[in-house]
Amino acid sequence: MSFSNLHSARKAKEAKSFVKAPISTISDVREDEAAPSSSVDLAEDVEIRLASKPLEVVRLENTHRALPSSLEIRHSCETGRGMYAKSAFKAGCVLMATKPHVSVLSTSYLDAYCSFCCGPSPQSGLKRCTRCRVVHYCNSQCQNNDWSVHKHECDAIQKWAQAAPSSDAAIPGDGVRCLGRILWSQQKEGLDSAWTKEYNMMQSHRSSLQPSAFESHTHLAHSVVRYLGVSSPLELQPYGLTSAGDLVDLISRFTTNTFTLTSPSLTPIGISVCPTIAFANHSCDPNAVIVFPRTSSNPQMQEPLMHLVSIKPIIPDEEVITSYIDVTLPKHVRQKELQETYNFTCKCRLCTKALAVDPRESIWCPKSCGGTCPAPADEDPMSRCVKCKAIVSDTDTVIDAIRVGQEALDKATSLQFRDPVRAKHITTNMLPILISAHLTPSCHPLLPLTRLHKELLIASLSSSLTQDTLDETIRTARNYTVGLTAVLPHGHPVRGIALAELGKLLAVDEPAPPAELSVAKERFPPSGAPRLKLAYETLLRARDELMVGFGVGNGGGLVANEVREAIVRLEKELGAWTQGIKNVLEDANAGKANGQQQ
Numbered sequence: 001m002s003f004s005n006l007h008s009a010r011k012a013k014e015a016k017s018f019v020k021a022p023i024s025t026i027s028d029v030r031e032d033e034a035a036p037s038s039s040v041d042l043a044e045d046v047e048i049r050l051a052s053k054p055l056e057v058v059r060l061e062n063t064h065r066a067l068p069s070s071l072e073i074r075h076s077c078e079t080g081r082g083m084y085a086k087s088a089f090k091a092g093c094v095l096m097a098t099k100p101h102v103s104v105l106s107t108s109y110l111d112a113y114c115s116f117c118c119g120p121s122p123q124s125g126l127k128r129c130t131r132c133r134v135v136h137y138c139n140s141q142c143q144n145n146d147w148s149v150h151k152h153e154c155d156a157i158q159k160w161a162q163a164a165p166s167s168d169a170a171i172p173g174d175g176v177r178c179l180g181r182i183l184w185s186q187q188k189e190g191l192d193s194a195w196t197k198e199y200n201m202m203q204s205h206r207s208s209l210q211p212s213a214f215e216s217h218t219h220l221a222h223s224v225v226r227y228l229g230v231s232s233p234l235e236l237q238p239y240g241l242t243s244a245g246d247l248v249d250l251i252s253r254f255t256t257n258t259f260t261l262t263s264p265s266l267t268p269i270g271i272s273v274c275p276t277i278a279f280a281n282h283s284c285d286p287n288a289v290i291v292f293p294r295t296s297s298n299p300q301m302q303e304p305l306m307h308l309v310s311i312k313p314i315i316p317d318e319e320v321i322t323s324y325i326d327v328t329l330p331k332h333v334r335q336k337e338l339q340e341t342y343n344f345t346c347k348c349r350l351c352t353k354a355l356a357v358d359p360r361e362s363i364w365c366p367k368s369c370g371g372t373c374p375a376p377a378d379e380d381p382m383s384r385c386v387k388c389k390a391i392v393s394d395t396d397t398v399i400d401a402i403r404v405g406q407e408a409l410d411k412a413t414s415l416q417f418r419d420p421v422r423a424k425h426i427t428t429n430m431l432p433i434l435i436s437a438h439l440t441p442s443c444h445p446l447l448p449l450t451r452l453h454k455e456l457l458i459a460s461l462s463s464s465l466t467q468d469t470l471d472e473t474i475r476t477a478r479n480y481t482v483g484l485t486a487v488l489p490h491g492h493p494v495r496g497i498a499l500a501e502l503g504k505l506l507a508v509d510e511p512a513p514p515a516e517l518s519v520a521k522e523r524f525p526p527s528g529a530p531r532l533k534l535a536y537e538t539l540l541r542a543r544d545e546l547m548v549g550f551g552v553g554n555g556g557g558l559v560a561n562e563v564r565e566a567i568v569r570l571e572k573e574l575g576a577w578t579q580g581i582k583n584v585l586e587d588a589n590a591g592k593a594n595g596q597q598q
């Protein structure tokens with residue numbers, strides 16, 4: 001397989017969730033060395049997620065037609081409205097698929113994806129709107145379909161650019177553009193329409209706004225008013241905004257209920273608003289995920305379609321719960337994000353159950369018994385191995401390494417697209433420090449640094465593809481999948497994508513395989529046929545996990561299609577190898593036999 005076949009060579013400019021790292025510096029980790037998984041026992045889990053008494057069903061009165069009859073909205077005192085299963089689902093079921101009310105691309109993707117169907121640029125390239133010169137479309141069909149809303153947006157973008165203090169600020173941010181689209185769409189659909197009612201039924205935290213949210217909400221409100229070009233409160237009335245409180249509700253509903261729009265390989269490319277799926281509440285140990293698999297052969301057919309997919313079996317009356325944040329993060333980071341953005345304290349079992357060791361905050365046993373210990377922290381420096389009870393003596397080193405690692409992660413993330421060489425320098429230097437402090441591959445910040453390093457290595461492979469750089473990238477990708485395996489359940493789409501990426505890297509033609517294959521026998525990654533075999537096995541695992549995470553009914557999404565094609569190619573290559581070896585052996589045997597006869 002050629003390097004260009006790697007989907008991960010994408011320009012993930014605004015990826016805000018995870019990261020990657022260089023590998024020659026990372027000691028090899030076996031998959032069975034991963035810290036114990038934090039996923040929970042199903043029977044116990046179900047017991048917790050089933051309400052003790054029947055919950056009140058929320059009547060939707062001619063709205064939310066996208067909600068299938070197998071799901072129901074019910075109300076609980078603790079979490080408000082939530083989505084509940086009325087029948088049983090296996091892992092990998094598409095619970096619902098619907099077109100979001102609004103989807104908007106992040107600024108850095110406006111020239112790489114179509115602003116109507118959110119599909120990637122076709123081979124022939126995207127066509128730019130000649131008036132605003134900001135949004136792009138696949139073709140005139142997408143442009144025409146978008147015109148009823150874009151005609152307002154087009155004027156607003158042009159006026160915004162004229163008033164911008166610098167070229168950096170010439171395009172409004174995605175939040176402002178998304179709110180503009182919501183308001184123009186409401187006007188188009190009618191303030192009494194189901195569309196508008198559904199938006200207005202979404203939860204607002206207006207009466208309980210966190211002080212930390214005041215500033216960002218006020219800033220967003222001012223920007224939206226400027227973007228709409230209104231100069232008095234009266235001019236907001238046609239948008240259904242009759243008071244300052246209405247404006248706060250609009251913004252609060254937006255921040256509380258917005259989803260990240262992702263590509264089929266999970267690169268965050270924008271934001272989407274979908275009131276029906278927004279009924280789903282949060283858990284750090286979710287049983288469902290939201291993906292955009294883009295399986296339709298015609299990209300303009302209703303794309304982007306948001307799919308809600310079960311990643312665990314769900315029983316009738318069980319709540320369907322997704323995660324709003326990156327659940328590979330440690331508890332205190334998750335809790336802070338949920339409080340600040342969504343205004344609640346998570347009481348899921350991952351947040352409340354005392355785990356002996358959380359793989360997100362774990363180090364290897366100081367006596368190397370194979371067990372793990374909780375990562376020491378300033379407030380709780382005492383730590384011992386859960387297996388052999390050995391005490392961690394050098395706690396300051398670990399605490400310092402974690403602190404410096406977090407600083408390096410923040411710095412390298414901010415440099416990833418602006419100065420990738422410096423970012424890679426940082427990750428290259430930081431990874432060995434965290435590894436020598438005994439952090440497990442799933443421990444924060446080693447996991448996100450490994451991810452960032454991997455992304456940086458993949459991005460630089462096209463200009464420097466050598467055996468060493470490829471092997472280093474493979475080792476990093478492998479360490480990343482090992483870390484993920486400890487913190488995400490089987491079938492989580494992030495795991496499927498990471499495995500697909502690793503499998504594809506292993507399948508890239510080796511630029512200069514070692515002449516003496518026996519010399520390289522023990523190292524990772526292997527060379528030659530064993531490498532192809534490993535690529536094949538990894539892609540089979542990826543296919544199985546993608547089928548769950550992106551839905552069996554979707555064939556595992558676009559990435560699983562690519563994986564299947566790679567599997568077929570590898571089957572042929574491996575077949576050719578096996579046949580070649582068989583032929584050589586037969587020739588050798590025939591030669592021996594001839595020699596004996598003579």
Ligand SMILES: C[S@@+](CC[C@H](N)C(=O)[O-])C[C@H]1O[C@@H](n2cnc3c(N)ncnc32)[C@H](O)[C@@H]1O
Pocket residue numbers: 078079080081082202203256257278279280281282283341342343344345346347348
């Ligand atoms: C996207 S909405 C989910 C639907 C919402 N419960 C409703 O009634 O419309 C997000 C909001 O739901 C509430 N929520 C979601 N998950 C929760 C949880 N695990 N515990 C408490 N509140 C939760 C929070 O108020 C959060 O800001």
